[in-house]
Amino acid sequence: MIWRNAFLDPAQPGGWALLYHQQHFLADSNGVLFPRDWIKRQDLQIVGEQGIGYFGEDAIYLLQVKPSSMLDGCSWQSLRQFMLQGEAETFRMLAYAAQIGTWYAEHRFCGSCGAPTRQLPGERAMRCDGCESQHYPRISPSMIVLVTRGDEILLARSPRFVTGVYSTLAGFVEPGESVEHCVAREVREEVGVEVKNLHYIGSQGWPFPHSLMLGFHAEYAGGEIVMQEDEIEDARWFRVDELPPLPASRSIARHLIDLYVARRLGLPEPSLP
């Protein structure tokens, strides 16, 4: 089944419902989709509702609910769990749903004047009639880069990572800077190294909570590793045939590593997740 986002009018009956709260979905043994008309008759505290698209032929609605909401035989499952183990199109649907849910939850009141906002019909925007401002889903551009030196790649650990896992360097783009500048700055800040010959590889929407990852390859240009305090717990050069535990296969971090290793070892190249 293919996921396709679309703007659906919540005034229409029928379809299927996703129940969402803060990066979690309610799920039972059949998964995350519930008949929507049936769901509306259950004792749930619904905060907001959006029509978000089609899963195959089925119309999908996102119901924002309070965390105390529960149904028999259900439990709250994290979006991260679906990223790690979920079927690809299901994860695409949930990734979109979670970002719409985050945007809605964070814009129920106007950030400029504090008045309650309303959802604009036919557009993914929250409107403040008080000061005539509109609030669209937020996307945060971030760079992610694999730095290499011949047969060696530079990987680092954040204290937030799963034990043992090393990954590529990443960081948010700051206002006014180019992504290229961000790559050089973040690499310098996090590991004290200079880079050259930057190449754009590809991008990935990353719904934790609303990043757009712009993936690069860069060559080492100079400097010794100096780790940024608090952000980087360890950083090292690893040979392409002696790698540590790596990030999830669905991440662009993993793709950047797999791609370089494949090129270096003459293996078939992976495609972007």
Ligand SMILES: NC(=O)c1ccc[n+]([C@@H]2O[C@H](COP(=O)([O-])OP(=O)(O)OC[C@H]3O[C@@H](n4cnc5c(N)ncnc54)[C@H](O)[C@@H]3O)[C@@H](O)[C@H]2O)c1
């Ligand atoms: N898909 C992937 O393969 C992959 C891999 C690594 C990181 N990421 C994502 O890249 C993003 C950036 O990586 P990082 O955590 O190393 O960032 P980073 O190096 O810029 O440092 C994180 C810090 O940035 C600040 N921050 C949080 N949200 C921000 C925002 N929207 N704009 C500016 N600053 C913000 C916070 O102080 C946070 O502690 C994160 O969303 C992370 O989940 C994705």
Ligand SMILES: [Mg+2]
């Ligand atoms: Mg970082």
Ligand SMILES: [Zn+2]
């Ligand atoms: Zn306002």
